[in-house]
Amino acid sequence: MTADASPLVDPFGRSVDYLRLSVTDRCDLRCVYCMSEEMEFLPRSEILAIEELERVARSFVSLGVRKIRITGGEPLVRQGVLKLLDSLGQLPGLDELVMTTNGAQLGRYAERIRAAGVRRLNISLDSLDPERFHRITRTGRLHRVLDGIEAARDAGFDRLRLNVIAMRGRNDDEIPDLVEFATHRGLDISFIEEMPMGALDGHDRGEAFMSSDEVRAEVERTHPLARAEPKALGGPSRDYRVAGSNTRVGFISPHSHNFCASCNRVRVTVDGMLMPCLGREQATDLRPVLRDYGDDPEPLHMAIQAGIQRKPESHVFDASALSGAQVVRFMSVTGG
Numbered sequence: 442m443t444a445d446a447s448p449l450v451d452p453f454g455r456s457v458d459y460l461r462l463s464v465t466d467r468c469d470l471r472c473v474y475c476m477s478e479e480m481e482f483l484p485r486s487e488i489l490a491i492e493e494l495e496r497v498a499r500s501f502v503s504l505g506v507r508k509i510r511i512t513g514g515e516p517l518v519r520q521g522v523l524k525l526l527d528s529l530g531q532l533p534g535l536d537e538l539v540m541t542t543n544g545a546q547l548g549r550y551a552e553r554i555r556a557a558g559v560r561r562l563n564i565s566l567d568s569l570d571p572e573r574f575h576r577i578t579r580t581g582r583l584h585r586v587l588d589g590i591e592a593a594r595d596a597g598f599d600r601l602r603l604n605v606i607a608m609r610g611r612n613d614d615e616i617p618d619l620v621e622f623a624t625h626r627g628l629d630i631s632f633i634e635e636m637p638m639g640a641l642d643g644h645d646r647g648e649a650f651m652s653s654d655e656v657r658a659e660v661e662r663t664h665p666l667a668r669a670e671p672k673a674l675g676g677p678s679r680d681y682r683v684a685g686s687n688t689r690v691g692f693i694s695p696h697s698h699n700f701c702a703s704c705n706r707v708r709v710t711v712d713g714m715l716m717p718c719l720g721r722e723q724a725t726d727l728r729p730v731l732r733d734y735g736d737d738p739e740p741l742h743m744a745i746q747a748g749i750q751r752k753p754e755s756h757v758f759d760a761s762a763l764s765g766a767q768v769v770r771f772m773s774v775t776g777g
Contacts (some may be wrong), residue, residue: 448505451717451752452647459508459706460501461759464494466711467520470543472567472585473608474649478579479770487712489503491521493731495528497709500741508537514711517546523553530558537561541604545581547589551596560599563631564590567605568612569622577611587758594626601692604627607656616656617663624688631678631691632656637717653679653692666690677704695720701755707748715745717752725751 449457465488469477489497498509509529516522529538537560544564566586568574574583593601605621607613623630634653660666666681669689678691688697708716713728725748727741734740 449501449749451749453706453752453754455752456505457707457752458506458707459510460498460506461510461512461706461708462494462620463512463514463709463711464491464516464522465514467518468513468515469518469545470515470545470581471567471582472543472606472609473577473579475506475714484713488529489711489713489728489731490614491525491729493713494525494711495739496731496736496738497727498743499527499532500738502532502534503553503738504745506540506741507535509535511538511540512562512708514540515543515546515669515737516540517542517550517554523550523557526554526557526559539563541565542589543578543581544586544589544593548585548592551589551592551598555593555596555598561600561602562593563602563604564593565605566590566603566619567608568615569618570615573612573615573725590626590628596630600629601689602631602689605630605632606635607632607651608635609651611649613651613659620664620683620688620690623690624683626708627687629689629691632660633693633694636695653694657681657692660690664690703754707752716746717748719754723751723753 451457466483468476471480498680501509507592511522511526513519513530525539538563540554541563542557542565544566547562548566564586567577569583571583572759574581576587590601590603603619605612605616605619607616619706620630622628632653633651635730657666665684667684668682669678669682677693677695680689680691681695704718709727710716710724713726714724715727716724725744727744727748728742730740761768
């Protein structure tokens with residue numbers, strides 16, 4: 442039996458059919474919960490070329506992956522990303538090509554990435570107040586993201602979802618307004634518990650942390666929720682529907698509602714590290730395989746399969762120690 446015939450199944454019997462593929466560690470924003478204000482980015486020699494990223498994606502799809510999410514950093518600042526999207530959008534066997542973006546570049550690229558085959562977008566939006574948005578992102582301009590959201594709506598994606606990091610004392614008073622913003626425009630929205638990744642300056646995670654249960658209570662003060670049907674290709678979000686609308690409100694809860702038992706995904710970073718778990722440090726380095734064996738797919742298939750066998754049963758985040766970095770990697774380096 443060749444590697445192509447073997448599905449990706451981890452040591453705990455979970456099928457892996459979802460890849461989050463980072464195309465850059467760089468970003469045009471500097472969100473306080475994601476990276477330091479003065480970041481040191483990877484040297485160009487260490488990041489995977491567009492052709493290498495495509496080979497990684499092809500290998501995963503040949504091994505049974507049906508969904509790929511393009512991440513960063515900010516994917517749309519990567520030179521050549523449109524070429525990559527064009528290639529991935531034509532991959533036989535890939536059911537869903539989706540992307541996570543900060544939205545600042547969507548005014549320029551929304552129509553183009555939809556034409557490449559990207560079906561859905563997740564767009565980060567942590568505040569509707571221009572001054573607060575600038576404080577959270579350090580460099581961002583809210584109007585650019587709002588214009589990008591409108592451009593994406595006009596481009597005809599299957600679904601658009603807003604991603605919000607809910608933070609006590611930072612944006613928690615905007616939770617109902619953000620849900621109303623999404624509902625009024627026919628968007629979905631997810632509230633995400635902040636993850637303790639990378640040592641940050643000027644931001645205390647422990648002080649800002651809000652559990653999903655707290656956020657849900659805030660949502661339901663103004664928007665009654667009913668449990669929604671699960672998405673076909675899964676994901677970590679527990680989804681509800683806003684009564685009287687098609688808007689889904691999701692809660693991603695790595696601390697308070699561990700979702701590891703149904704985990705069907707892995708990440709590949711832009712420097713080629715196969716990360717079987719967001720909350721663990723163990724990884725398999727695919728870059729030497731990509732560069733030492735040329736176009737021969739078999740060594741890459743074997744390396745991927747070996748990496749899947751390192752997938753742990755669960756991650757462990759200590760909610761009582763959120764002020765520190767429990768994982769050394771920044772989220773922007775891992776792939777958001």
